[in-house]
Amino acid sequence: MKYYDKLIFELSKEGRTGYSLGSSPFAASTALPENLLRSEAPALPQVSEIEVVRHYTNLSQMNFGVDTGFYPLGSCTMKYNPKINEEIAGMKGFQALHPLQPACTVQGALEVYYNMEKSLSALTGMAGFTFNPCAGAHGELTGLMIMRQYHLLRGDLKRTKVIVPDSAHGTNPASAAVCGLDVVVVKSNADGLVDVADLKPLLGDDIAGIMMTNPNTLGLFEKEIGEIAGLVHECGGLLYYDGANMNPLIGMVRPGDMGFDIMHLNLHKSFSTPHGGGGPGSGPVGVCEKLVPYLPVPKVVRKEDGTFDVVCNDEKSAGQVSGFLGNFGVILRGYAYILTLGKQNVKLAGKFATLAANYIKESLKDCYKLPIPSICKHEFVFDGLLDDGSRKADDGTVEREGATTLDVAKRLLDFGFHAPTIYFPLLFHQAIMIEPTETESLETLDAFIEVMRKIAAEAAEDPAILKNAPHNAPITRPDETTAARQPVLKFQDEA
Ligand SMILES: *Cc1c(COP(=O)(O)O)cnc(C)c1O
Numbered sequence: 001m002k003y004y005d006k007l008i009f010e011l012s013k014e015g016r017t018g019y020s021l022g023s024s025p026f027a028a029s030t031a032l033p034e035n036l037l038r039s040e041a042p043a044l045p046q047v048s049e050i051e052v053v054r055h056y057t058n059l060s061q062m063n064f065g066v067d068t069g070f071y072p073l074g075s076c077t078m079k080y081n082p083k084i085n086e087e088i089a090g091m092k093g094f095q096a097l098h099p100l101q102p103a104c105t106v107q108g109a110l111e112v113y114y115n116m117e118k119s120l121s122a123l124t125g126m127a128g129f130t131f132n133p134c135a136g137a138h139g140e141l142t143g144l145m146i147m148r149q150y151h152l153l154r155g156d157l158k159r160t161k162v163i164v165p166d167s168a169h170g171t172n173p174a175s176a177a178v179c180g181l182d183v184v185v186v187k188s189n190a191d192g193l194v195d196v197a198d199l200k201p202l203l204g205d206d207i208a209g210i211m212m213t214n215p216n217t218l219g220l221f222e223k224e225i226g227e228i229a230g231l232v233h234e235c236g237g238l239l240y241y242d243g244a245n246m247n248p249l250i251g252m253v254r255p256g257d258m259g260f261d262i263m264h265l266n267l268h269k270s271f272s273t274p275h276g277g278g279g280p281g282s283g284p285v286g287v288c289e290k291l292v293p294y295l296p297v298p299k300v301v302r303k304e305d306g307t308f309d310v311v312c313n314d315e316k317s318a319g320q321v322s323g324f325l326g327n328f329g330v331i332l333r334g335y336a337y338i339l340t341l342g343k344q345n346v347k348l349a350g351k352f353a354t355l356a357a358n359y360i361k362e363s364l365k366d367c368y369k370l371p372i373p374s375i376c377k378h379e380f381v382f383d384g385l386l387d388d389g390s391r392k393a394d395d396g397t398v399e400r401e402g403a404t405t406l407d408v409a410k411r412l413l414d415f416g417f418h419a420p421t422i423y424f425p426l427l428f429h430q431a432i433m434i435e436p437t438e439t440e441s442l443e444t445l446d447a448f449i450e451v452m453r454k455i456a457a458e459a460a461e462d463p464a465i466l467k468n469a470p471h472n473a474p475i476t477r478p479d480e481t482t483a484a485r486q487p488v489l490k491f492q493d494e495a
Pocket residue numbers: 075076135136137138169171172213217242244245266281283
């Protein structure tokens with residue numbers, strides 16, 4: 001055990017201090033009422049400044065991040081986020097704004113909203129956007145509220161069902177349920193795409209719409225989207241686009257041109273902003289022309305004299321989904337990202353991400369099971385090891401347990417790589433979902449491929465190496481369920 005494995009409370013030594021403040025000349029005048037005073041001093045750790053600095057610096061180095069190593073986490077797009085975006089978002093003029101300031105004092109910020117709405121509309125083929133939702137899932141809910149409002153205001157009250165593919169991200173059915181809509185599942189075919197034959201009988205006058213991700217959660221482009229859009233529109237439904245996988249399509253293909261009516265983007269995935277661990281995020285929702293009046297309020301408008309204002313005209317609006325206009329810092333990073341890349345280069349991100357994903361897929365498919373062999377977009381899914389090392393005796397009993405996807409993921413940590421997404425999507429029992437993103441060098445991709453091959457060889461030879469991994473990470477295998485459900489977040493003083 002290294003000394004910094006201790007909690008800061010365990011480092012405490014009676015009487016040790018990091019900083020001492022002289023007595024305050026104002027102490028008497030600011031004296032608190034007797035009944036609010038503690039009866040005894042709080043049990044704070046007593047440590048020196050250098051101990052505090054080392055403790056937290058060492059803790060920070062036990063973590064893994066995009067800034068420390070390759071992070072091929074599929075579905076989440078853990079891309080490299082240019083530092084200039086952080087600097088811009090941290091500029092005083094932006095950072096010190098207050099959402100209740102009068103519009104005339106925040107014209108620059110409102111112009112950023114307005115220009116960002118124009119940029120995203122151009123990139124997606126939508127007519128307008130709201131930036132109020134603070135995450136992708138929040139955007140889904142907002143989009144479905146717009147869908148529901150559209151049907152309700154037309155007096156079309158029967159449309160209470162939303163179709164969701166079986167490959168969908170879990171937030172899709174969850175958002176539909178929160179919105180009070182019933183979920184109907186459409187199956188995937190053997191190619192991993194929405195099965196049009198399975199979809200047809202589901203369509204009717206009770207369908208509010210369909211939610212689709214394209215490329216879908218297997219990283220595959222839904223080639224039949226034109227036909228699907230035609231069928232759904234014909235039955236009176238709307239098409240919702242989950243834009244979490246927009247990264248490979250930016251500047252290349254527009255959801256509006258595919259036939260989608262409503263969509264969200266995850267600015268924190270496709271348009272820069274470090275994320276994970278719960279935020280910050282931004283899930284702007286875009287809509288086609290006829291749905292613009294249903295967008296939530298408040299919204300930013302440009303007046304005839306060229307100045308900007310915030311309006312709350314909610315005659316048809318689906319309502320309010322946020323306290324204010326949304327997560328401004330994240331929108332700002334996305335705007336900086338788009339402007340620094342420019343019209344020409346913004347398309348390169350998708351091309352490089354797609355190339356990197358296909359390169360890894362082709363380089364590893366002789367040691368990992370590849371259930372769907374077609375060309376992928378920015379990510380793809382393996383279904384575990386080809387040879388997991390399991391051995392059976394002649395009578396069929398298990399002689400040696402094979403290595404699982406979890407074991408592969410844990411072993412990767414020993415080599416300094418973050419694990420890919422595992423056990424998602426649910427279509428494959430041993431799913432390993434790899435997304436390399438666009439900014440990784442060929443050397444990094446090759447190093448990852450080499451390690452993945454080495455792990456596959458280890459599994460075939462002696463799966464125990466994987467089963468006991470990680471061997472050199474700060475901790476080995478925590479009980480993940482208990483850690484998530486009953487976390488111990490407070491020092492438990494045994495004394
Ligand atoms: C991440 C993701 C979401 C949810 O987005 P959050 O910003 O995490 O709420 C929805 N759908 C897909 C396909 C995703 O990858």
